[in-house]
Amino acid sequence: MLRTRFRRALVTAVVVPLLPVLAACASADKKSTASTGGAAATAAASSGAALAESPTLKLGYFANVTHAAAVVGASKEQPFFQKALGSTKLSTQIYNAGPAAIEALTGGTINAAFLGPNPAINGYVKAKGGLLRIVSGATSGGASLVVRASITSAAQLKGKKIADPQQGGTQDVALRYWLQKQGFKVPVTGKGDVSILNLDNAATLDQFKLGRIDGAWVPEPWASRLVDAGAKTLVDEKTQWPGGKFVTTHLVVSQDFLKKYPGSVKKLLQGELAAEDWITANPDQAQTVVNDELKTLTGKALKPAILASAFKGIGITMDPLASTLQEAADHAVSVGLLKKPDLKGIYDLSLLNEVLKEAGKPAVDDAGLGV
Incomplete structure (x- = not known):
């Protein structure tokens, strides 16, 4: 194979x-x-x-x-x-x-x-x-949005750097839609209220450990790996859908x-x-x-x-x-x-x-x- x-x-x-x-x-x-x-x-x-x-x-x-x-x-x-x-x-x-x-x-x-x-x-x-x-x-x-332990609310994400796997991907859409519902401007091009970075999942973990990003909306096991590296879950995507x-x-x-x-x-x-x-x-x-x-x-x-x-x-x-x-x-x-x-x-x-x-x-x- x-x-x-x-x-x-x-x-x-x-x-x-x-x-x-x-x-x-x-x-x-x-x-x-x-x-x-x-x-x-x-x-x-x-x-x-x-x-x-x-x-x-x-x-x-x-x-x-x-x-x-x-x-x-x-x-x-x-x-x-x-x-x-x-x-x-x-x-x-x-x-x-x-x-x-x-x-x-x-x-x-x-x-x-x-x-x-x-x-x-x-x-x-x-x-x-x-x-x-x-x-x-x-x-x-x-899939979940996991962030630094110091971030306790959506409002604190303004000006922060949040990663997801790829623009147009499932987690990218989920992240942008959730941020929009929180009142943030997240244009596809140009600067928004939250900086969205499209990173390889493994690179996301590395960048979080280095303190270069503040969180990520990622699939499993990457959400759990980030939590193991010190992040916490801010949003479990299940909570955003009827019946989970x-x-x-x-x-x-x-x-x-x-x-x-x-x-x-x-x-x-x-x-x-x-x-x-x-x-x-x-x-x-x-x-x-x-x-x-x-x-x-x-x-x-x-x-x-x-x-x-x-x-x-x-x-x-x-x-x-x-x-x-x-x-x-x-x-x-x-x-x-x-x-x-x-x-x-x-x-x-x-x-x-x-x-x-x-x-x-x-x-x-x-x-x-x-x-």
Whole structure:
């Protein structure tokens, strides 16, 4: 299995913000949406025809606890993905944040990726509905704003430096939207009331230890690692959503790959379900596997207490929590990162619901945003 080592400052150095492009193409092209993606898979399944499979599948994900299903499923110890894929050879690529994974999906470097809601929305809109489909959920929760212990209120953040993984990413939108609700001006370009820095997660931890930033809105395990380094949690993102549930990670597949190889996508979903069921049934062992993989991918394992804290903050689920996707998009619109998008067609949950039905589990809903 091919792996690329996590490079600590790569994304910060090379990624160009998506905003100028997004502003020019915020409405999805229905003809493109209707003519590509999962329709072929649905038709093949309903007719009883065999679903085509690819010789290879290139998958992207992050070295985060919020990507536990991918970290476990692609691991050497519990290779659920490869077992499910059979003769289809799996290769993997690690990313720091969603926008970089979307660029790779656009360029064909990968066929599928586990990433957050806002990069998926951005990628869908930028390609006028023709790039990707969300085919499954993966994780809910597991992101927080952590700050220096001396900061006890939102008002004290004025003039401070707060980091997140990448502009246009899920945590970037969450941070900007929350700051806006507190009355701060946080323009996408130019100086705001709070300085927002887009840093690689590992660099964020280093900069916090050096006293160069005052906090960060980051996913797990980075929030727990910052707390271990002396930070405290000011906002658990769960508190910002009804019922404490919101999509943090889901699985997207390029429409071209989904159309050509629905059989491989279905098998990947079977592997994800097997990984998630195993994590739920074996939480202690799952933490060990994730920690071993994170050590391989980032060069450093987590302290047991940090790992336990990170796992406590997430919920493993195949349900994409589609009803929260439109709200995430609305947040991006509110902070100026996106024009009002038409997300109809962004989901294709037909293969996922087949997998769930075969496993005796209830179907999940696309909240009216399916193909």
